[in-house]
Amino acid sequence: MNDPLSNTQAVQLLESIKQSRTAMRQAIRAHCGHWYLWIWGLIWLAMALLGQFLGTRAIPFMNGLSLIGVASSILIGFVQAGQIRAPLDRRFLAALGALILFGYFVWPVVLGSPHRSGAFIRLFAYSALVPMQVYVLAGIWFDNCLLWIGALISVLILLGLFAFSAIFWIWFAVFAAMPLILSGFYVRYFMR
Amino acid sequence: MAELDSIIHQPVRLQIMAALSELTGSKEVDFTFLRTKLGLTDGNLGAHLITLEGAGYLKIKKTFVGRRPKTFLAITAQGRQAFDAHVAALEAIIKPGGGK
Secondary structure: OOOOOOHHHHHHHHHHHHHHHHHHHHHHHOOOOHHHHHHHHHHHHHHHHHHHHHHHHHHHHHHHHHHHHHHHHHHHHHHHHOOEEOOOOHHHHHHHHHHHHHHHHOHHHHHOOOOOOOHHHHHHHHHHHHHHHHHHHHHHHHOOOHHHHHHHHHHHHHHHHHHOHHHHHHHHHHHHHHHHHHHHHHHHHOOO | OOOOOHHHHOHHHHHHHHHHOOOOOOOEEEHHHHHHHHOOOHHHHHHHHHHHHHOOOEEEEEEEEOOEEEEEEEEOHHHHHHHHHHHHHHHHHHOOOOOO
């Protein structure tokens, strides 16, 4: 460059860089997955209350809520991928597919029907642990805080199942659903 | 000392590069989304993107989402390096004794 810049011009340009970076950083933060954590946290909260008050009669409602969660997640993914996206990582998708396939299609065979006495809470806890393992996998793969969110909530679910089974639904609402919702706030506002 | 890059120095291109430099890894941003974020017009953004692509500073990928054509943009390693050097040159100017 032939024409040297003045100090003031350089300051103005650096300020303009800062503004563009801030705008983009905010946009990226809005695509960090907090919506999934909020939606599933609220769904888990509703499921825990249904489990507490309806017992196994809550199963059809829980299935309905799961379908709503899956549909919302797909919709959010579709909209956000049209704005900011990372190229598909086929190895990660394959690992994810294997985990979900095993987690959700093998367990009914191995663990039995949720309608059987005593199995309901175990199966519910199991079905909540599977997506947490997805978080752990994603956290390891992409080196982000999902690893710790998944690991922490997994431990809390297992603790509720084995040490506080008498108050499992309340435990689940407070120590699994709420942390998931709070994790959404962390991801949205604090994660870099 | 790093020198100012004449391609990046243009104000709109500087804005574009600053925004794209925030994308980590191999993330890409949609043309329309970036245009809205930076408050630019289609023509203005498009023209500067071609210049930056010509310099090897960004990649332009045209694709379809459903039936709709989409254009995604990503900064290249060369672009990131050039942008960092440009910022370093600007910072050097504002240091005591650095500018006019």
